Amino acid sequence: MRSVMKICFFGMACFLVCFKVSSTQWSCSLEGSTNYCRCTMEGNGMSNIMACATASSFEIIGNAQDEIPLDFRTFMINLNSTARIKMTLKNVAISDDFIQVIFNSSLLGSLEEFVIEDSDYAGRGYVNVQTYNREIALRTFTIINLTISEFYDFYSLDYLKGFLAPLVNVSLIRCSLFLIPCEVGIEMLNLTYLDLSENKLQDTALTVSLCAEGYPELMVLKLRKNYLRSYATVCQTLRLFSKLIHLDLSQHDFSDPPPFQCLWQQSFKVFNISNANLQNTEKYLPEKVEILDLSKNRLSTFDVYLPRLKELYISNNKLMTLPLAHNFPGLEVFNIEGNFLRSLQKSDVQDFKNLKFLKAGGNSYDCVCTLVSKVEEIKDIIVQDWPDDYFCGSPLQYQRKRVKDVHQSVLECYQNIMLSVIIIGTLVILVILIVVCYKSHAFWYLRMAWKWLQAKRKATKEVDTSKIKYDAFISYSEEDCQWVEEILVPQLEDDKEHFKLCLHKRNFQPGKWIMDNVIESIEVSRKTLFIISKHFVNSEWCKYELEFSQRRFFDESNDFVILVLLEPIPKEVIPRRFCKLHKLMNKKTYLEWPEEEEEQGLFWDKLRTALKS
Structure with a gap:
């Protein structure tokens, strides 16, 4: 293992570094209640560093990669603590000339957690130490945003x-890491948490x-x-890691679906594949997952059976x-x-029988009354x-x-329902009217009324x-x-x-509407x-024929109409709807059919004279 191991092994050396001697002014303080x-x-040097002799947690905070003073280096070398120690270095400059010294101190038997953040390592990793028969307390090692200025001149860190x-627990975050040799993983026999x-x-x-x-014991992996x-x-x-229970694959582009269904280990419980540009979840998800994060993808549907799922995060x-x-x-x-x-129905939410926590804000809801009332009912x-x-x-x-904040009146709430009722009611009434009109021949009467109006408009022509x-x-x-066909027609024709x-009976055109005839x-x-x-x-037809005939004369002085009374009819017997007949009988002379034969000759003469006029 050579240069590819440098970034991985480098972290183990960081807590054994030599801090460069500087005249920079530092100040240390101890919080007794927390041993911190x-x-x-700041201050006047590190003369008060001995006040931290009983501390179990040390935090060294520089300013733009400041060098850590020699006093602190000497203090840490000579520190002989039976308590487990945590050390955090932030924003400091680190060299490697102290590694040889630190490996021979008792610090390795006490330092349990070591954190480096936002710092610069200026060494080349050249040390010569032996690790056999040494008690090493370090269990948690974290590097966040570390710059190695001479990375490509690094020696092998096999030691x-x-x-x-x-x-x-190991976290190597924002370290420009591009490879970890397989041999490193083989050596990490107890590692359960790895954040890359x-x-x-x-x-x-x-x-x-x-x-x-x-990584035979790896349980949590963050990529x-x-x-x-x-x-x-x-x-x-990753499916070969039999003890893996937590995997973070967020912030990648996995838009191309895999060609096969991924078969994850049965132990898999927590899966974060958020912000991964997913358009569907087919073939992606472990069936036994209990906590699933699919936030910030492009899913328009989510129809996957996950019987053990307890927490689902599918926002955005x-x-x-x-x-x-x-x-x-x-x-x-x-x-x-x-x-x-667009809506959040109480019935849909209550279908999730075991649901205890729901966040459904940030959607553009349709603020109709049903939505408002449903949300009010389930909010508590x-x-x-x-x-x-x-909103x-x-x-x-x-x-x-x-x-x-939306408060709608009853009319606003049920506006659509009321409109629907009105439309449906109107349609029902129209259907009923159409059926009634059809049964009572109303359409026929309407058509006849239209013909009558047309005839009336032609009256002055x-x-x-x-x-x-x-x-x-x-x-x-x-x-x-019988009287018309056997008596009237022979006499005149x-x-x-x-x-x-x-x-x-003989002159109307067959198939033509009777009123047109x-x-x-x-x-x-x-x-x-x-x-x-x-x-x-008593005949409606006769009434209409009388009405239509009126278009041939606009006033009663015209003699176009000839009235023949076949039998005596008192005027008061004539129905009121025959108003035209009343008017004509009052102002025009009409002929009466006589029962006596000797008078019938005069009747026919008068009728012929009227027809010829």
Whole structure:
């Protein structure tokens, strides 16, 4: 192992470094209640460093990679503590000339946790130490944002192998790490927690860095924000870790789905694949997962059966409805804020039988009354972010208002329902009217009324004599047809005058609407002869024929109409709807059919004279 091991083994040497001697002014203080010693770049030197002799936690905070004073180095070398020690170096400059000295001190038997943050390592890792028969207390080692100015001149750090086995927790964050030799993993026999977030690991390097022979006790692995692209490679590499229960793959681009269903270990419980540009979750998820984070992806649906899932974080996606509750029978914590939800129904939430915590704010809700009432009903039970994160997206007048602040009247609340009822009611009434009209022939009457209006508008026009085909149109009741056909027609048509009469039985055009036949017959006849009888005044047809005939004359002085009373009819017997007949009988002379034969000759003479006029 050579240069590829430098960044990995370097951390083990950091807590054994030699701090450069400087004249910078430092000050240390002890908080007795916590045994915490804090040294910062202020005061008059480190003459008070001995006050920290009883401390178990040391924090050295510099300013822009300041050098740590010699006094503190000497103090730490001579420190003989039976208590476990934690040391934190922040924003300091570190060299490697003290490693040889520190390895021969008793500090290694007390230092249990070592943290380096935002610092610079200026050494080259050249030391010569022996680790056999040494008690090493270090269990937790953390490096965050460390710069190694002479990285490519580093010596091999093979001498640190003996310090790897005791480690339980290791975090190497933002260290530009691109590879960990497989031999390192093999040496870490007790490591359970490994955080390699925000480094430069790629797919190929991952298969080497996390080889199957290494990390036999690894339970928690965090790979957040590296350069991984192939989910299939990640799955094939990590599924061999039999004790892995927690995996963080967030902040990668896994938009290309794997070609196979990834088969994770049964022990897998916590999975974070947030901000990974996922559009679907098919083939990605371990079936036995208990805590799942899918936040900040591009999911529009989520329909996966996860029977052991207890916590689901799926905020900032594109979901428009809650996922189906039967897919997660044991769900207790549910975060679906920042999606595209339009409503939050109490019944949908209550389908999650074991749900204890729900966050559903940050959606653009449709602020109709049903939504407001439902949220109010469930807010005291499980909705923890109510009301400050719940805003209206519609209607327009409520946009950006808090859902809780929307107070609608009963009319506003049920506006859509009322409109629907009105529309449905109107349609029902229309259907009923159509059925009634159909059964009662109302459409026929309406059509006839329209014809009557058309005829009335033509009343002032001159009659076109060139279209006259008949001397008279005979209007009579069907009950009087025998008299008309056997007496009236022979007398007029067989007479020397040979009058041409129009009767509906023989002259109406077959298949044509009867009112069109009536109107056309009246229009092509010089006269209209009405046979008035008790049957006539009880006939609606006769009434309409009388009405239509009026268009041929605008005032009663016109003699177009001839009235023949077939039998005596008192005027008071004539129905009021025959108002035109009343008016005509009052102002025009009408003929009466005599029962005596000797008077009938005079009747026919008068009728012929009227028809010829």
